[in-house]
Amino acid sequence: MIILWGDVVTVAGLGLIVLRKGRDRFIGSNGLANWLLIAGLVALGLQATVHLILASGEAPGGDLGGAGHLVSAFTVVIFGLFALSRPREVGAGTLTLGALILLCYGPGALFVSLPLLFSGLVLVVSAVLARGVTGRLPIQAFTAEQTLVREYHE
Numbered sequence: 001m002i003i004l005w006g007d008v009v010t011v012a013g014l015g016l017i018v019l020r021k022g023r024d025r026f027i028g029s030n031g032l033a034n035w036l037l038i039a040g041l042v043a044l045g046l047q048a049t050v051h052l053i054l055a056s057g058e059a060p061g062g063d064l065g066g067a068g069h070l071v072s073a074f075t076v077v078i079f080g081l082f083a084l085s086r087p088r089e090v091g092a093g094t095l096t097l098g099a100l101i102l103l104c105y106g107p108g109a110l111f112v113s114l115p116l117l118f119s120g121l122v123l124v125v126s127a128v129l130a131r132g133v134t135g136r137l138p139i140q141a142f143t144a145e146q147t148l149v150r151e152y153h154e
Helices: 002-021 031-058 065-083 087-132 137-152
Strands: none
Touching: 002 065, 002 087, 031 087, 065 087, 065 137
């Protein structure tokens, strides 16, 4: 149940961020970052596959837990769609969700949390590499933008 609620809350939060901020303008600026983004999406695809396998094993027996796995598979697919626009935020969200699952369920949930942790790490690294190609780190870009705004208003 924690996995289900964690998925839903994370998708809602990431959905608000993606709708508010739109696509990250640094996406596609580096070949290595693009390959890492693809690797993160593949890991999310594996996670969705694990949930679908679990759902197909539980649903025919009449266990309602199969429906929970279908919802989890759906939310992981949405993570992948959001990662195409905002990989850094999705990476942070999947890292947090993977760590929460691992803390709540222990090492027995590695098959569920490990793909989330891996994809989160790879997506964050991909976003950092994509931003590094432009020559400015995010904090430097923010500082430069604030300086330009301040000079404009003076």
